Amino acid sequence: MTPEVERPFPPGDYPVVVVGSGPGGIQAAYSLSRLGIEHAVISADPSPGGMFRRFPFFQRLLSWTKPHVLYDQRTREYEWYDWNSLIAVEPENRAVMPGLMDGTSEFPSRPEMELGIRTFAERTGVRVRHDTRWEGTARDGDRFVLHTSDGDYRAQAVIFAVGVAEPWMPETPGHQHVAHYVDTRAPESYEGKRLFIIGKQNSGFELASGLLHQASRIILASPRPATLSVNTHSLAGVRARYVQPWEDSNLGGGVFILNASIERVDRHGSSLTVHTRRSDNGDPFPAEVDEVIAATGFQCPLLDLPDLGVNVFGQSRLPTMTNHFESVGAPGIYFAGTIGQGVAGLKKYGIPANSGAVHGARYNARLMVQRLVEARFGVKRERPPVKTAEVVDLLLNEATTAPELWNQKSYLARAVTRDDDGTIRDDGIVSLADFVDSAGPDAVAITVETDDTGDIHPAVYVRRHGRVDSDARLDSSPLHDYRTTGHRKALQALVAPILT
Amino acid sequence: MALTTDEKMAWLEHVELFQGLPPDALRRVAERSGEIEFPAAHHIVTQGIIGNGLYIVIAGRARVVKGDQVAAELGPGEFFGELSVIDQMPRLASVIAQEPTTCLALASWDLIAEIERDPKLALNLLRALALRLRAARDEHRH
Amino acid sequence: MNSEEVVDELASLSLFADLQRPQLRAVAHIFSEESFPPGQRILRQGFQGSGFYVILEGDVTVRIDGEDRAKLSKGDFFGEMSLLLGEPPVADVVAIGELHVLHLAGPDLKGFLERYPPVMFRMLQSVARRLRNANRLRS
Numbered sequence: 001m002t003p004e005v006e007r008p009f010p011p012g013d014y015p016v017v018v019v020g021s022g023p024g025g026i027q028a029a030y031s032l033s034r035l036g037i038e039h040a041v042i043s044a045d046p047s048p049g050g051m052f053r054r055f056p057f058f059q060r061l062l063s064w065t066k067p068h069v070l071y072d073q074r075t076r077e078y079e080w081y082d083w084n085s086l087i088a089v090e091p092e093n094r095a096v097m098p099g100l101m102d103g104t105s106e107f108p109s110r111p112e113m114e115l116g117i118r119t120f121a122e123r124t125g126v127r128v129r130h131d132t133r134w135e136g137t138a139r140d141g142d143r144f145v146l147h148t149s150d151g152d153y154r155a156q157a158v159i160f161a162v163g164v165a166e167p168w169m170p171e172t173p174g175h176q177h178v179a180h181y182v183d184t185r186a187p188e189s190y191e192g193k194r195l196f197i198i199g200k201q202n203s204g205f206e207l208a209s210g211l212l213h214q215a216s217r218i219i220l221a222s223p224r225p226a227t228l229s230v231n232t233h234s235l236a237g238v239r240a241r242y243v244q245p246w247e248d249s250n251l252g253g254g255v256f257i258l259n260a261s262i263e264r265v266d267r268h269g270s271s272l273t274v275h276t277r278r279s280d281n282g283d284p285f286p287a288e289v290d291e292v293i294a295a296t297g298f299q300c301p302l303l304d305l306p307d308l309g310v311n312v313f314g315q316s317r318l319p320t321m322t323n324h325f326e327s328v329g330a331p332g333i334y335f336a337g338t339i340g341q342g343v344a345g346l347k348k349y350g351i352p353a354n355s356g357a358v359h360g361a362r363y364n365a366r367l368m369v370q371r372l373v374e375a376r377f378g379v380k381r382e383r384p385p386v387k388t389a390e391v392v393d394l395l396l397n398e399a400t401t402a403p404e405l406w407n408q409k410s411y412l413a414r415a416v417t418r419d420d421d422g423t424i425r426d427d428g429i430v431s432l433a434d435f436v437d438s439a440g441p442d443a444v445a446i447t448v449e450t451d452d453t454g455d456i457h458p459a460v461y462v463r464r465h466g467r468v469d470s471d472a473r474l475d476s477s478p479l480h481d482y483r484t485t486g487h488r489k490a491l492q493a494l495v496a497p498i499l500t
Numbered sequence: 501m502a503l504t505t506d507e508k509m510a511w512l513e514h515v516e517l518f519q520g521l522p523p524d525a526l527r528r529v530a531e532r533s534g535e536i537e538f539p540a541a542h543h544i545v546t547q548g549i550i551g552n553g554l555y556i557v558i559a560g561r562a563r564v565v566k567g568d569q570v571a572a573e574l575g576p577g578e579f580f581g582e583l584s585v586i587d588q589m590p591r592l593a594s595v596i597a598q599e600p601t602t603c604l605a606l607a608s609w610d611l612i613a614e615i616e617r618d619p620k621l622a623l624n625l626l627r628a629l630a631l632r633l634r635a636a637r638d639e640h641r642h
Numbered sequence: 643m644n645s646e647e648v649v650d651e652l653a654s655l656s657l658f659a660d661l662q663r664p665q666l667r668a669v670a671h672i673f674s675e676e677s678f679p680p681g682q683r684i685l686r687q688g689f690q691g692s693g694f695y696v697i698l699e700g701d702v703t704v705r706i707d708g709e710d711r712a713k714l715s716k717g718d719f720f721g722e723m724s725l726l727l728g729e730p731p732v733a734d735v736v737a738i739g740e741l742h743v744l745h746l747a748g749p750d751l752k753g754f755l756e757r758y759p760p761v762m763f764r765m766l767q768s769v770a771r772r773l774r775n776a777n778r779l780r781s
Binding site: 620631632636 | 722723726727732752755756757759762763765766767769770771772773774776777
Binding site for chain 3: 171321349451473
């Protein structure tokens, strides 16, 4: 462990405390430092990286960093093509990942990703007090008190970036015979085994892909059918990389995909029998196997936060949050990182945003911190004036190139507001859900959306008389460039009522 | 008129409620449906009386009357009476033949049996009811 | 709430009252659980891409042109009308307090109803009931 004198942020009073040193915590801390807000960052881990210190087990990440695109790596536009780097304003701190990856793939390995988060923290000066475990929480007047293994921290606001990585498994009878995904061993130890994997989401398919070579038979089971991301036009569903077991199952090669619920697991000597009930006809279906692994998911380790009013929902026990990632039940408690997936946004056609992944969560963290410091420390964000004649081009350019809009479609938007004094100001990147449901002065927001046919197009939301009444689509474009005469005309017509 | 089953099927095919039904389902509905002729001014269904079936106009013209208000005019291809099939409650309106009118009639029990076999038919019926609900609410707003 | 608890919740809702336990488990996986802060619109008048929702906890108000018309609570569902008619919603549905719902993607509703006829019947009964009420209001 680092000598005490070198460990930053000793227990005490801070305006803000960040808990967690994964992508969410590091990104939030960076934003706080650039806004000049004094804060502490604590983490139970010995080093940065969060979930990427352990996961994924097999294969590379599912998110890409493309080294060669039409934009220089040091630009904002490049961020869209690099889903793995944390975001910075300074050019020298941008695009950390392409510099670290070994060039054999556009998908980083787990160690490369872990190194990327640590490198970003080092380069940007984000420090963390490691080996400091958050153990409990209390209120003291208008302050929160964090009890940690090193002592107490007091803060006006706390940002929890603790991930959704606490293993969760249903307490089915016989669950003691079932290992969780997190306890998966080296592939060689599964040679020749008959495996039963509970869960048909990415972690289940990741295991099946990773152990396909060793296992003599793999059954993947869960009550509902698996979906493929290529069909959902989003990151929801099994990603392309893990589809091998699916293809294997279709062709009858030794992988079996079952829609059934697991009722019981029994041990008979050295084998296990998994008693399932089929979803299609309700018939019992027992399977004799050597090992059962539950890829059934994870929960958010919120400890005693529910006692402070943080309400949670869902199997993952995510907190209920505002559109700026503040707890609804306990204002002053904020969340960063993958926990942000609990803010659904508009979710048109059921298509989710990328808030659970780094490339979505990094923008959410920046937005959350901006709103936090505005609300609690009076730091007003810049809203530069925009000339009326420039509004349309600004918005169309954003729709064409803004990484926030492309990585968080129909979730983040670029907005321009007409203040009461008649000045038109650039509001920067905003939460689309917050924009469409808040009253306020006349304004327009543009984002990029996908519909149920897979068509990608800009969408425009105009607020007039305090209300956003409809969503207008602009035409899609084969190369996604919306800076055309036709688009200008269409957008001009939409914004004219509020600009004149 | 004495339509054959095939002729009845030809009629039903064009009725929105039966769109998209597989041929064997359409045949079953056709076989179960009875042809009834109503003279002019005759009540085909009467407001306030518990209904026992669904009707499809195949010839003539009928008027939907709620209380003393004329709600709609119905011609060939249009249907009515489906609500009482679902909830076995009194008819919301009377339907009165304006001229000699022929209908295909489907008894509630036959329609329900078919709905239970055919999710597509149930979905069409759901959509038909939703349309009527939307129309009823729009009228209420004006 | 773990998945068995969600299944228990579903079993208590009249919309799913006729489903067997294994079917309820499958349904629990088909829907996604979402949570919204007070004042958030869940359905938005005039917007494309709306979905189908069943309320697990909390209340919503159905608002048309700024006027609150109805209140829905645990066990109630909404969003099906616009999906069945292929049009954007004609009303806003707004969370009154913290709201916890099950959400089914709009494009998936028809397939879901076709696969689970008992749910469709319940919905038929609900729409029929509402149709009778709408008529009663007028006379």
